[in-house]
Amino acid sequence: MKVLAVLDNPKYIPDIHGFLEKAGFSESTLYAVSNFDIPDGFDKVIRVDDVSSDVLVRMGDELDGFDIYIAPHTKKSLEALSYYAGYRGIPIATEIIDYIVEEKKIVRNILSGRGIVSYRVATPIALTIAPGKFKGSISRTPEVIHNDVKPTPSLISIEEKSFGGVDIENAEVVVGVGRGFRDKDDLNIAFELAKILGGEVGCSRPIAADYHWLDEDRWIGISGKKVRGKLYIAIGVSGAPQHIMAANDTRVIVAVNKDKNAPIFEYADYGVVADLYKFIPIFIDKLKRRLDV
Amino acid sequence: MDIGVIVKAALDVNVLRSEADGRISIENIPLVLSEYDRNAIYEASKISESTGGKVYIYSLLTWGPMDRKMRDFENVIREALALGGEEAFVVADKSIHYSEPMFTSEVLSRLIKKFGSPKLILSGEASTDMTSSTVAPYLAAKLNYNIVTYVKEMSLKNGYIEVLRDADEKLERLKIPLPSVVSVTGEINSPKLPTLIQIRRAFRKPLHRLELSDIDLSPVFSRYEDYRVVTIKRKNILLEDESLENVADKLIDHLIQEGVLKI
Ligand SMILES: Cc1cc2nc3c(=O)[nH]c(=O)nc-3n(C[C@H](O)[C@H](O)[C@H](O)COP(=O)(O)OP(=O)(O)OC[C@H]3O[C@@H](n4cnc5c(N)ncnc54)[C@H](O)[C@@H]3O)c2cc1C
Numbered sequence: 297m298k299v300l301a302v303l304d305n306p307k308y309i310p311d312i313h314g315f316l317e318k319a320g321f322s323e324s325t326l327y328a329v330s331n332f333d334i335p336d337g338f339d340k341v342i343r344v345d346d347v348s349s350d351v352l353v354r355m356g357d358e359l360d361g362f363d364i365y366i367a368p369h370t371k372k373s374l375e376a377l378s379y380y381a382g383y384r385g386i387p388i389a390t391e392i393i394d395y396i397v398e399e400k401k402i403v404r405n406i407l408s409g410r411g412i413v414s415y416r417v418a419t420p421i422a423l424t425i426a427p428g429k430f431k432g433s434i435s436r437t438p439e440v441i442h443n444d445v446k447p448t449p450s451l452i453s454i455e456e457k458s459f460g461g462v463d464i465e466n467a468e469v470v471v472g473v474g475r476g477f478r479d480k481d482d483l484n485i486a487f488e489l490a491k492i493l494g495g496e497v498g499c500s501r502p503i504a505a506d507y508h509w510l511d512e513d514r515w516i517g518i519s520g521k522k523v524r525g526k527l528y529i530a531i532g533v534s535g536a537p538q539h540i541m542a543a544n545d546t547r548v549i550v551a552v553n554k555d556k557n558a559p560i561f562e563y564a565d566y567g568v569v570a571d572l573y574k575f576i577p578i579f580i581d582k583l584k585r586r587l588d589v
Numbered sequence: 590m591d592i593g594v595i596v597k598a599a600l601d602v603n604v605l606r607s608e609a610d611g612r613i614s615i616e617n618i619p620l621v622l623s624e625y626d627r628n629a630i631y632e633a634s635k636i637s638e639s640t641g642g643k644v645y646i647y648s649l650l651t652w653g654p655m656d657r658k659m660r661d662f663e664n665v666i667r668e669a670l671a672l673g674g675e676e677a678f679v680v681a682d683k684s685i686h687y688s689e690p691m692f693t694s695e696v697l698s699r700l701i702k703k704f705g706s707p708k709l710i711l712s713g714e715a716s717t718d719m720t721s722s723t724v725a726p727y728l729a730a731k732l733n734y735n736i737v738t739y740v741k742e743m744s745l746k747n748g749y750i751e752v753l754r755d756a757d758e759k760l761e762r763l764k765i766p767l768p769s770v771v772s773v774t775g776e777i778n779s780p781k782l783p784t785l786i787q788i789r790r791a792f793r794k795p796l797h798r799l800e801l802s803d804i805d806l807s808p809v810f811s812r813y814e815d816y817r818v819v820t821i822k823r824k825n826i827l828l829e830d831e832s833l834e835n836v837a838d839k840l841i842d843h844l845i846q847e848g849v850l851k852i
């Protein structure tokens with residue numbers, strides 16, 4: 297087998313290696329196209345200026361003849377690889393979360409996380425791998441070559457996003473905030489609660505993406521981070537599957553919502569039907585007293 | 590300038606239907622307009638308001654059996670027309686139970702080339718049911734258009750578009766020449782609900798129903814994969830009491846019992 301990895305971020309190399317190991321391709325010929333230097337883990341690294349659809353297409357024959365084209369499920373690699381697959385007429389399966397070894401099947405979610413599907417694929421195939429699901433390491437010293445195909449000049453400017461550096465995916469306790477909060481300042485009570493419980497604050501997509509009240513590293517959901525600690529307390533979150541299914545691996549889920557019919561209660565172990573502005577201060581108060589903090 | 594929007598009639602993720610063995614019965618799940626396609630239609634109609642030109646809607650019925658899904662499919666397309674589409678070209682075919690992105694893109698590219706050929710095509714960032722995010726780039730390759738995905742802001746200039754695209758850890762402001770396919774995020778705009786008048790008018794807008802043979806494709810006889818429900822095992826205990834003090838105490842007791850809170 298010949299495998300070509302399309303990489304726009306070194307962070308996800310263990311995910312790619314992990315998938316290849318689990319699927320039995322760790323002995324394969326392993327090439328990478330990347331926009332950064334890779335000293336280890338591949339037979340050959342083709343270093344390019346940018347990982348973009350037009351660069352891949354213009355590289356021509358150099359990328360021909362691989363059995364598996366693989367990339368992390370990041371926005372940039374996904375775009376480039378999907379386009380390339382379309383250009384070459386290769387089928388594509390995205391956001392793979394698992395590989396069933398005995399049945400040789402790839403696994404992905406459907407229906408915003410409420411369903412799961414597994415199926416066999418034939419090569420050649422293009423795949424994107426969900427971050428955080430596989431972990432592996434293949435050691436090989438690559439031959440590095442540079443390809444100076446230039447991307448179509450299209451970049452006007454880059455804006456950095458702000459990140460506070462929180463890692464809610466590995467937090468044991470997460471307090472999640474949603475649109476039930478009326479104002480950014482009101483989030484203080486969630487931060488206070490998280491502090492008492494030794495946890496982090498996470499949020500629904502609108503809080504990060506629409507209102508920009510919190511950084512995107514706190515965004516929980518199928519298009520954000522997965523949480524899988526021992527406790528998730530969702531406050532003023534309605535419980536859309538795109539949000540709550542990303543917390544389904546958490547041991548205990550608590551929901552606080554003033555609407556008795558909010559879907560979040562179906563996904564919770566303990567539900568409190570109450571106005572968060574009334575309940576959370578009381579809850580904090582009680583916790584402080586009983587925890588003696 | 591004419592603009593095309595590709596819209597999906599997606600399985601309603603809020604209405605899950607399944608068998609006792611955990612198999613999802615796709616046949617029984619209703620179809621709704623895929624959430625972020627609303628944003629794509631709204632953006633297209635905003636642009637066309639200022640520049641003139643038509644907004645075309647293109648769609649393939651992804652899920653069969655066709656006779657069970659046709660009514661929902663038509664409602665979705667009518668909704669797309671009410672939201673700002675002016676003319677729709679849609680394909681539904683008895684031979685399709687599930688259409689994968691590769692085939693969907695093939696169908697859409699033929700539809701677009703044959704009817705209208707707009708130089709700007711918008712889509713949602715991901716469909717609500719499959720969230721594969723591949724149809725737009727795949728289609729762009731088939732049409733030989735440029736591609737840019739996860740666009741949070743866009744404006745049409747002379748012969749090109751200027752976009753702000755999300756690239757995970759940063760944002761990129763780009764100048765993309767037309768023709769191009771653009772996928773938009775759910776945050777690019779806030780679509781308004783269609784008014785009653787818009788809904789009524791949608792029924793008079795042209796909706797062209799086609800089969801695969803109309804775009805020179807043969808029947809595919811596709812089938813569903815084995816879709817399974819992800820099990821949710823929760824206790825679903827509602828803590829109710831006149832006094833929120835008591836509720837707070839009860840919740841703390843439960844959390845201690847669960848071993849997730851240490852006193
Ligand atoms: C393809 C796709 C991907 C998506 N990805 C994500 C994702 O990754 N993460 C995500 O979060 N969403 C995602 N979404 C969006 C998702 O569908 C929902 O729109 C979103 O999760 C809703 O956020 P929310 O619960 O904060 O807001 P709402 O749905 O508006 O809910 C607010 C809740 O607060 C309650 N409330 C109001 N006031 C109070 C009060 N005073 N006290 C207590 N409760 C109160 C209300 O009863 C309501 O239930 C995605 C959607 C799509 C289509």
Ligand SMILES: Nc1ncnc2c1ncn2[C@@H]1O[C@H](COP(=O)(O)O)[C@@H](O)[C@H]1O
Nearest residue numbers: 595596649712713715716721722723724
């Ligand atoms: N069958 C279809 N017909 C028309 N447009 C589609 C279809 N499937 C997907 N799309 C478009 O492609 C986007 C991304 O879908 P997906 O690749 O499934 O995540 C959707 O938001 C739609 O705009």
